[in-house]
Amino acid sequence: xxGAHDLGGAMGFGPVEPEPEDVRFHAGWEPLVLALTLxxxxxxxxxxxxxxxxxxxxxxxxxxxxTYYEIWLAATEELLVTHGLVGADELDAGRxxxxxxxxxxxxxxxxxxxxxATGAPTERDGTGPPRFAPGDRVRARVMHPRGHTRLxxxxxxxxxxxxxxxxxxxxxxxxxxxxxxxxxxxYTVVFTGPELWGPDAxxxxxxxxxxxxxxxxxA
Amino acid sequence: xxGELRPVDARVRALESILVEKGYVDPxxxxxxxxxxxxxxxxxxxxxxxxxxxxxxxxxxxxADDATAAVAELGYGGRGxxxxxxxxxxxxxxxxxxxxxxxxxxxxxxxxPPVWYKSPAYRSRAVLDPRGVLADFxxxxxxxxxIRVHDSTSELRYLVVPQRPAGTDGWSADELAAIVSRDxxxxxxxxxx
Numbered sequence: 001x002x003g004a005h006d007l008g009g010a011m012g013f014g015p016v017e018p019e020p021e022d023v024r025f026h027a028g029w030e031p032l033v034l035a036l037t038l039x040x041x042x043x044x045x046x047x048x049x050x051x052x053x054x055x056x057x058x059x060x061x062x063x064x065x066x067t068y069y070e071i072w073l074a075a076t077e078e079l080l081v082t083h084g085l086v087g088a089d090e091l092d093a094g095r096x097x098x099x100x101x102x103x104x105x106x107x108x109x110x111x112x113x114x115x116x117a118t119g120a121p122t123e124r125d126g127t128g129p130p131r132f133a134p135g136d137r138v139r140a141r142v143m144h145p146r147g148h149t150r151l152x153x154x155x156x157x158x159x160x161x162x163x164x165x166x167x168x169x170x171x172x173x174x175x176x177x178x179x180x181x182x183x184x185x186x187y188t189v190v191f192t193g194p195e196l197w198g199p200d201a202x203x204x205x206x207x208x209x210x211x212x213x214x215x216x217x218x219a
Numbered sequence: 220x221x222g223e224l225r226p227v228d229a230r231v232r233a234l235e236s237i238l239v240e241k242g243y244v245d246p247x248x249x250x251x252x253x254x255x256x257x258x259x260x261x262x263x264x265x266x267x268x269x270x271x272x273x274x275x276x277x278x279x280x281x282x283a284d285d286a287t288a289a290v291a292e293l294g295y296g297g298r299g300x301x302x303x304x305x306x307x308x309x310x311x312x313x314x315x316x317x318x319x320x321x322x323x324x325x326x327x328x329x330x331x332p333p334v335w336y337k338s339p340a341y342r343s344r345a346v347l348d349p350r351g352v353l354a355d356f357x358x359x360x361x362x363x364x365x366i367r368v369h370d371s372t373s374e375l376r377y378l379v380v381p382q383r384p385a386g387t388d389g390w391s392a393d394e395l396a397a398i399v400s401r402d403x404x405x406x407x408x409x410x411x412x
Contacts, residue, residue: 005320005321006319006341007320007339007343008318008319008320008342008343008346008347009321009343009346009347010339010343011340011343011344011347013338013340013344015340015355016338016340016341016344016352016355016356016383016407017334017335017338017340017355018333018355018356018402018407019333019334019335019403021261021262021333021400021401023258023259023333023334024256024330024331025257026334026409027227027228028228028247029227029228029231029232030370030379031253031256032231032232032235032249032253033231034253034256034331035248035249035250035252035253036231036234036235036238036244036249038252038298039238039245039249040238040243040244042283043243048373049373052321054375054408056321064339064398068322068337069332070227073227073230073231073234076234077234080238080267080326084242085243086237086238086241090237091230091233091234091237091403092343094232094233094236094237095224095233095236095237095240096236096237096240096241099241100241100242100243100351101241105242105348106242106243106244106245106248107244107248108245108247108248109245109247109248109250111248112245112248112251112252113251113255115298116251116252116255116260116297116298117296117297118297118298118300119296119297119298119299119300119301120298120301121301122301122302122373122374123301123302123374125382143386145405150320150372150373151232152319152320152370154319154346154347159318165376166302166374167302169267169302169374169375170374172372172373172374179296181332185372186374186375187377190367193336196346197347199351202348202350202366203363204363204364204365204366205349205365205366205367205368206365206366206367206368207346207367207368207369207370207371208367208368208369208370208371210370210371210374210375
């Protein structure tokens with residue numbers, strides 16, 4: 001969806017403000033939001049794509065004014081409610097008002113450590129030869145799906161060159177909506193600065209995106 | 220959104236109480252997650268990888284070929300780094316990593332992303348004006364150095380291997396790791412001795 005999260009090329013946000021690398025969090029509740037969000041995905045059963053889509057579906061004025069972990073908190077609350085694990089009335093009350101829903105058991109500490117240590121790889125076996133090869137000229141499709149996608153707006157309709165085939169990966173556009181994994185070949189596609197931004201762009205700059213096969217067409 | 224009028228701290232505590240009370244989350248698991256990213260997984264892991272690649276050409280070749288496997292040799296991997304790619308700066312080309320859509324970042328080697336990496340300021344401008352973003356960090360490249368920006372997704376996450384600075388001949392891997400900053404492994408700074 002064309003949400004406020006799709007920020008590439010937007011202007012007016014001011015300079016980037018560096019910070020020391022030993023800063024991990026900026027408020028005592030932030031690590032708790034991180035942990036609650038990661039841990040709740042187990043009973044909730046949602047994928048990383050669905051949780052990302054929940055964050056990106058926040059109304060643009062909300063998305064752009066919340067801090068990063070406030071966005072996580074809002075999306076986690078939303079997912080808990082839409083999946084029927086927690087009632088909106090319980091969030092309002094700040095306490096549990098009824099027994100738990102039928103859901104997978106909570107992660108214990110050992111299981112949490114294992115989940116963090118292994119992650120959730122997205123690469124799958126390929127089902128056929130990839131359509132594109134390194135060196136191929138491709139165009140990122142002009143598409144404006146209402147649902148989740150990982151094709152940034154600033155490359156849509158632009159021509160680039162396939163650099164690398166990255167294997168076959170779960171398609172976020174499908175999994176975010178519970179439509180299965182639908183794995184597709186993933187390619188690194190390189191675009192020149194002028195192709196993306198016009199003749200005033202810095203000609204020494206290139207930008208690459210990692211694009212699923214269905215995002216691309218032959219140029 | 221429910222509870223929006225309450226202070227965020229109270230909202231988070233309330234959510235924790237509800238989830239623990241219902242048995243959806245185990246407080247010990249929360250502690251484990253927090254402890255991992257507060258203290259165990261951070262950019263010193265990546266600095267170790269970079270220093271190793273500077274001192275071991277065979278490792279550098281493996282890192283270039285299959286970063287996930289090479290990093291696993293040093294004991295790093297897992298969530299947010301299931302599939303990794305390493306990109307190497309050279310005198311002719313400088314790499315910069317961004318995630319314009321969210322905040323994808325190689326957690327096992329760099330830890331949690333800094334606030335600026337997740338900020339609209341960085342995400343919007345890194346692809347449009349990378350030299351301007353570098354200037355915000357005081358980083359100036361020669362005009363003839365090409366900049367390659369990697370707009371990352373969750374599925375493949377990038378580690379920049381900076382150029383080893385002059386004057387570090389004979390340094391140990393530990394000494395080298397100490398000068399490799401997190402920002403250099405994202406591509407917003409260079410490494411100097």
